[in-house]
Amino acid sequence: MGQLFSDTSKNEDRGDLESSFTAYFRNTKKESKIITQETIDSIELHLTKGNIQGANSIIRDVLKNIDNIPINVAVTGEFGVGKSSLINALMGVGPEDEGAAEVGVVQTTMRRTAYKHPKIQTLTLWDLPGIGTVNFPPKDYLEKVKFQEYDFFIIVSATRFKSLELDLAKAIRFMKKNYYFVRTKVDNDLENEKQCNPRTFDREKAMQKIRSICVNIFNQNNMDAPQIFLISNSNLSDYDFPVLMDTLVKDLPAQKRHNLMLFLANITEAAIERKRNSVQQTIWLEACKAGLLATVPVVGILRDDVEKLKEKLNHYRVLFGVDDASLEAIAKDSQVPVEELKKMIKSPYLLENEGETLGEMFFKYMEKFASATGGPVATGLYFRKTYYLQYLFLDTVTEDAKVLLRQI
Known part of the structure; x- marks a missing residue:
């Protein structure tokens, strides 16, 4: 105490x-x-x-x-990468709960959609369309998604981070905002690797392989590789989700930290x-x-x-x-x-x-x-x-x- x-x-x-x-x-x-x-x-x-x-x-x-101080979190990425599932995981709700982000609904990628945390009303998570979609071309993206409203961005991918997403990260950094790269569905990747190589499968080596692929993408685009969080939306306590939560709390200004800590899932x-x-x-x-x-x-x-x-x-x-x-x-x-x-x-x-x-x-x-x-x-x-x-x-x-x- x-x-x-x-x-x-x-x-x-x-x-x-x-x-x-x-x-x-x-x-x-x-x-x-x-x-x-x-x-x-x-x-x-x-x-x-x-x-x-x-x-x-x-x-x-x-x-x-x-x-009363508001916190606005932007989550962006292409359709099908697990954005909605990540938002629900951050809010601690299931896909069928009231106020949950709809999983697998294409329309949500066509506009920015706000989700209020069920217990912390000052916290809003925003599901943003992926950069480069028809209604959100790269040159207009930050303006159209109202860039200045967010405290930080979470850029989500389930495979490889695309060049447009890396360009987005550069722009966010130039504007002095924080961003975080999240690689979802890691459990699926590990299961596929295990099925392909049942006798030689090594979880840690497979995880390192996924990280290396991500790092190489940044190196190929002349960017220093940031910390990349490997997560499974269906198994939050495993992989890097707890580390992601620690990092978000640590990086926020002190006056906003309290509400963010309150919304952390147990x-x-x-x-x-x-x-x-x-x-x-x-x-x-x-x-x-x-x-x-x-x-x-x-x-x-x-x-x-x-x-x-x-x-x-x-x-x-x-x-x-x-x-x-x-x-x-x-x-x-x-x-x-x-x-x-x-x-x-x-x-x-x-x-x-x-x-x-x-x-x-x-x-x-x-x-x-x-x-x-x-x-x-x-x-x-x-x-x-x-x-x-x-x-x-x-x-x-x-x-x-x-x-x-x-x-x-």
Whole structure:
């Protein structure tokens, strides 16, 4: 969870507040931070001067921007290369789910088509026609697909990257946008290779052969070969899909990183953990905004707090794919009864019993937290009970997501 707390209890010590804030983000990896270093420095400066209101004002604006800032991802390539399947994989939906990109429909290649992420409404994936099609000749392509709207491009092929696609990459790079080459249907290629050479088949050598073919195409066109991601849309956890997700997150500006991390599919435990770390930062910032010097109240949790906690828990369950709707979808795909899935996890039952049980839950978590960090007090900061419990909810849904990933 990170070293949020130490053994100092001076609630009015603003220097300690600055130290705590600085330590928290120092221990957060640069590629995982959801706020810029400039913003961190500005908050620290206000804390140094004892300007709590100024610090909170910046935090409030940061959280508002994080929730509302749009991300637009362009996916382009010829018909039949698996663009729609890749878009659905990125959104974590099946081809028959509501809002999914239609797989194998020619018409979608004739215009740019927007797909809103079902859980992260600020994220839009755009299915773009391949460059060089009748309505999108090379000289007009970037203008017609509204190039400036996208944060980055994913150029998709199922065979060899064509010269027009390489020219597109050059133009994107010249315009100072990021692009990524994705080679899909690798599982089909490996299966064909295995059938042709059953006795001598070597998966790693076959993968290297595919990469070499791609690299040679770039060399033949006088381009330095970029990183090429070999993926299978039907088996996301295998091949390079997790590496692609890591790269997209790392390359985005900090203020857009949070929403992108939230939409990552739960294909590996590392992806789930990254999502947890991102949400954890928002909880910590929310706690600071709500009252940097607030002490833990000695009275019980208020009814309004309980309602808000219910909303938070449900929100986290949705983000981590352990809500009731997600469990039903998993049960259908895996042919495991929903009841069996619920027996494996804890989050659906966290708030079944309220009142004293919720208070007991808080104090048990406080003990666990103190044991992990060396003490419940942090450089003059006490978080309110509700924020401690949000950490508990987050840890619980994170573990639930990992349990389902291992079991299904």
